[in-house]
Amino acid sequence: MPKALAHTLFVLVPVVAAAAFLPFAYSNQLLLFNFVVFLTLAQGVNVIYGFTGYLPFGYAGFFGTGAYGFSLAVIHLHLSPIPALAAGAAAALLLGLLLTPLLRLSGAYFAIANLAASLAVFQVVSNPNLEGITKGPYGISLSGVFSPNLSYGVAVVFLAATLGLIVFLRNSRFGLALQAIREDAISAGMAGVNVVRGRVLAWLMSAVIAGLIGGVFAWYVSVFYPETVFSPEFSIFAIVFALFGGIATLTGPILGVVILYGVYNAIGISTPQYFQLIYGLLIVGLVLFLPNGLVSLFRRWGIDVP
Amino acid sequence: MLEYALLAGLLFGLYYSLVGLGLNLIFGVMRIVNLAHGDFLMLGAFAAFWLFNLFGTNPLVSVLAVLAVFALLGLPLYYLFVPRLLAAKDPEMLSIILFFGLSQVIEALTTIAFGTSERSIPGNVLGSGPVRFLGQSFPIAWVVSGMASGLAVLGVYLYLYRTRLGYLTRAVMVHREEAVATGIDVHRVSAIAFGVGLALAATAGVFAPFMLGSVTPAMGVDINITSFAVIVVGSLGNPLGSVLGGIVYGISLMFMQSYFSSWANLLPYLLLIGILLVRPSGLLGRQVRRA
Numbered sequence: 001m002p003k004a005l006a007h008t009l010f011v012l013v014p015v016v017a018a019a020a021f022l023p024f025a026y027s028n029q030l031l032l033f034n035f036v037v038f039l040t041l042a043q044g045v046n047v048i049y050g051f052t053g054y055l056p057f058g059y060a061g062f063f064g065t066g067a068y069g070f071s072l073a074v075i076h077l078h079l080s081p082i083p084a085l086a087a088g089a090a091a092a093l094l095l096g097l098l099l100t101p102l103l104r105l106s107g108a109y110f111a112i113a114n115l116a117a118s119l120a121v122f123q124v125v126s127n128p129n130l131e132g133i134t135k136g137p138y139g140i141s142l143s144g145v146f147s148p149n150l151s152y153g154v155a156v157v158f159l160a161a162t163l164g165l166i167v168f169l170r171n172s173r174f175g176l177a178l179q180a181i182r183e184d185a186i187s188a189g190m191a192g193v194n195v196v197r198g199r200v201l202a203w204l205m206s207a208v209i210a211g212l213i214g215g216v217f218a219w220y221v222s223v224f225y226p227e228t229v230f231s232p233e234f235s236i237f238a239i240v241f242a243l244f245g246g247i248a249t250l251t252g253p254i255l256g257v258v259i260l261y262g263v264y265n266a267i268g269i270s271t272p273q274y275f276q277l278i279y280g281l282l283i284v285g286l287v288l289f290l291p292n293g294l295v296s297l298f299r300r301w302g303i304d305v306p
Numbered sequence: 307m308l309e310y311a312l313l314a315g316l317l318f319g320l321y322y323s324l325v326g327l328g329l330n331l332i333f334g335v336m337r338i339v340n341l342a343h344g345d346f347l348m349l350g351a352f353a354a355f356w357l358f359n360l361f362g363t364n365p366l367v368s369v370l371a372v373l374a375v376f377a378l379l380g381l382p383l384y385y386l387f388v389p390r391l392l393a394a395k396d397p398e399m400l401s402i403i404l405f406f407g408l409s410q411v412i413e414a415l416t417t418i419a420f421g422t423s424e425r426s427i428p429g430n431v432l433g434s435g436p437v438r439f440l441g442q443s444f445p446i447a448w449v450v451s452g453m454a455s456g457l458a459v460l461g462v463y464l465y466l467y468r469t470r471l472g473y474l475t476r477a478v479m480v481h482r483e484e485a486v487a488t489g490i491d492v493h494r495v496s497a498i499a500f501g502v503g504l505a506l507a508a509t510a511g512v513f514a515p516f517m518l519g520s521v522t523p524a525m526g527v528d529i530n531i532t533s534f535a536v537i538v539v540g541s542l543g544n545p546l547g548s549v550l551g552g553i554v555y556g557i558s559l560m561f562m563q564s565y566f567s568s569w570a571n572l573l574p575y576l577l578l579i580g581i582l583l584v585r586p587s588g589l590l591g592r593q594v595r596r597a
Binding site for chain 1: 339387390391394395396398399400401402403404406407408409410411412413414415417418527531534535538542568569571572574575576578579582583
C-alpha cells in the first residue's frame, strides 16, 4: 500500500470521522468545535513552521483577518456564509501576499516581524476611527447567519482538507523540497529546488488555512470582539501544540492538540494561571529535553510515525 | 507643542533605551532572544511596588537592591538554560520558544501570588512639582526616570568599553568560537552579561510605574514588542545602538501622540516592520542578515 494511502486511511479518516460523529454522542459542541479549530490551526502552523522553518509568531493575524473578512462580507456585501468564507480566505491571502517580503528575514527576525504585523492589523481593525467599517473595538454581531450545525460541518471539511494537505506534503516531491529548503536553502537551490516559490507557496497556504478556519470561527460564534480573534493565544497555542507533538509530521500536531488542549479544558478554564504555569514548564522542558516533540520519542524506539 | 514633543520624546527616549538595552545585550553576547525580557521588567516593577508599599522605600533606593538581586539571579538561570540551548541545532529559534515558556511561568506565578489587578506608585515620591525647561513643564517623575535611565546606559558603556571584562564580552560578541579559541572563559563572561541584561530589565521595571502607567503581571508581551522595536531600530546585537533606537522611538512616539493620537499605538509595529524590511541591520548595524 502506498504511504499516502496508509496515512489517509489510518490517520486522516479516523480523525475526521471522530470530529464529524462525536457531536452526536457528546453534547458540548462548542468544545468539539474548538478542538477542530485548533487541530486545523496547529496543522496550518505545521505547513509553514514544520516544513519551511519560519516561525509564525503572529499566526493569529491571519485567523483574525479571516474572521473579519468573513464578517465584513456578510455585513457590508450581504453575502451568504459560504461565499463570505471565500472572502475571508481572500483577505487572509491578501495579508499573506502583503507580508511575503518578511520571508527575506531569517529566524528570530521573521518571528518578531510577523508578531508585529499581526498586532498592527489588530490595531487597525480595532481602531475606533474605523467604526463605520470594522465596528472598531465594539465587536461584531452576525446573528442573521448564525447556524452552529452547518458551520461545524464546514469546519470539519476544512480540517479534512488541511490534513489532506499535510498528507500530500509528507509524501510528495514538493514537501520534500520544502524540507530541503528548511535544512539548507543554498544547497536546495543548487539541487534545482525553486526556493522562493516553495517558501511563498507554503506561506500562502498556511495563511489561507488560518483565514478559512478564522471565517468559520466567526460564523460559528457569530458574536466576537477584535481581541477574541486576534488574541496571541491562537498563535501561541497552535505553535505549542504543533511543537509538543512534533512538527513536520502528520500525527504530531494532532497528538499535541488532543493532549494539551485536553489538559487545558480540564484545568485551564477554571484556573487559567495554573494551566499557564504547567504549559510554561512543559515548553521549557520540551525545548531542553525533547526538541523534536513527542513523536521523536516513538522514533527513538524504532516505531515509524507518519 | 513642537518643543514639548521633542523634549518629552528625549526623556522617554532615554527610558526606552534602558527598556531595550538588556534584551540587546543578551542577544549581542549569546545570540539568543530572551522573550521573558518583559516579564523580568514586570518583576522589577512589582519589586519596586512592594518595597514602596511595605517599607515606604523610595524607588531610587529600591533600584539598587533590584539591580543586585536580578544580576545574581541571572547567573543560575544562565547555567540552567543557556549552555544547553547553545549546544542545540538552532539556538536562536529554540531560545524564542524556551524563553516564551519561561515568561509564561513567571507570569503565572506572579498572577497566582498577586492577582491580576493593576498597581501603581504615586509620581510624587520622586519629588514634587513639575520641572520647567525651555518654557515647557514636565512631571518630575519623568525627568528623574529619564536621568536614571541615562545613568544606567552610561554604566553599561563603562562596563563594555572601560573594563577588562567588557573587553572580553565584546570579544565574545564579535566571534564566539574565536573567543573560546583564545582562551576566554566564554561561559563566565556570558553568564555575567546575562545577569546584567536581567538587571537592566528589572531596573527599567522600577521606573515603569512612572513612565508606562500601572503595572500588571501580563504587561510583558507589550514590553517585548516595544523593546524589539527599540533595538531593531538601533541595531540588533549592538547594545549602544539601543540608545539611538530608544531616542528615535521616544521622539516618534511623542510626535504621534501629539499629532495623531488615535493611531499612536500602531507606531512600534510599523516602525519595527519598516526598519526590518528596509534595513534589517538597524540604523547603526554593519552586517545584513537574510534568509
